[in-house]
Amino acid sequence: MIYPWLQQAFERFQQGPPPQALLVSGPRGIGISVFAQQLVQGLFCEHPTTNRSGCGSCSPCHWIMAGSHPDFRLLEPESAGAPGAETPRSGVVEENRSASGSVWITVDAVRSLNDFLVLSTHRTGYRVVLIDPADALNPSAANALLKVLEEPRQGTLFILVSERATRIPATIRSRCQHWKLGLPSPRLALAWLESQAISNAEHWLALAGQAPLEAQRLALQDQGERRAWLEAFTGGQLTLIQLSEQTAKLPLPEWLNWLQRWVFDLIEFKSWGQVRYHLAFSAQVARMSERFSLQELLAWEISLREGRRLMQHPLNPRLLAEQLLLPCYLSR
Ligand SMILES: [Zn+2]
DSSP states (O other), X not given: OOOGGGHXXXXXXXXXXXXXXXXXXXXXXXXXXXXXXXXXXXXXXXSOOTTOOXXXXXXXXXXXXXXXXXXEEEEOOTTXXXXXXXXXXXXTGGGOOOOOTTOOBOHHHHHTHHHHHHSOOSSSSOEEEEXXXXXXXXXXXXXXXXXXXXXXXXXXXXXXXXXXXGGSOHHHHTTSEEEEXXXXXXXXXXXXHHHTTOTTHHHHXXXXXXXXXXXXXXXXXXXXXXXXXXXXXXXXXSOHHHHHHHHHTSOHHHHHHHHHHHHHXXXXXXXXXXXXXXXXXXXXXXXXXXXXXXXXXXXXXXHXXXXXXXXXSOSOXXXXXXXXXXXXXXXX
């Protein structure tokens, strides 16, 4: 699936013969690494989809994804594939690349291309080298690459990917066709986030500086934290002090939103037998609402609204959390 904001660029690539060297740059969080891999898959796939992107299930697609296609080489920083490295090459996490300059693509990696580049190709006649991120080439690796780029070979394609293209030596950039991909329009980004079942998409998109994949990452991370807290809260294993201590480590204004929605659901369930926000916790909402009268729930809701005023600069986050959670413990 090509991200909708990159569709046009993808089609442009399909239209002409591929350039000998292509530099794809753009801000973090729009998916340029995934895009570059899709360009490669599109070249090798045995059953391309209607827009000629890779099917993702034929052998060549699998080989590209695993980095083992005989006509394909991936150059990436040495630690990128290592356990615990911060640059895993798939999905959302992939966009969460570390800005660390301590991992480099070395001159040996570039030199290792020499044999590859003189072999005849196995299948489609193309030979592709993907360099991601290209700003991780150290100076001697960049020099070695420049020599390679100065001797174009028929059917050989270099794709360089970078979120910081100005860090790539100008001599290399000038040898590439440079595609600068930008942020999508808010409308397109919002529609995509909603299609991914991200609620409150506008909020996350603003927080991510309009980069949709970054917005998705932030939203999913929040879901993880929120879920863990809800499980602790509804599990009934923790004392008020223990739960308040755990709560005080969270961003409190955000946490208050969670608790307010929870109490809203308790009121909604008490009144109409319905749950609006916590469908995955319906049983817990039902059970907890039984412990309260409607008046008690409304009073709790008011105390949360008053608590909001104290949220920005709480003198003691744990005490504030304790105060706001107290009604739940009194009802036991
Ligand atoms: Zn395929």
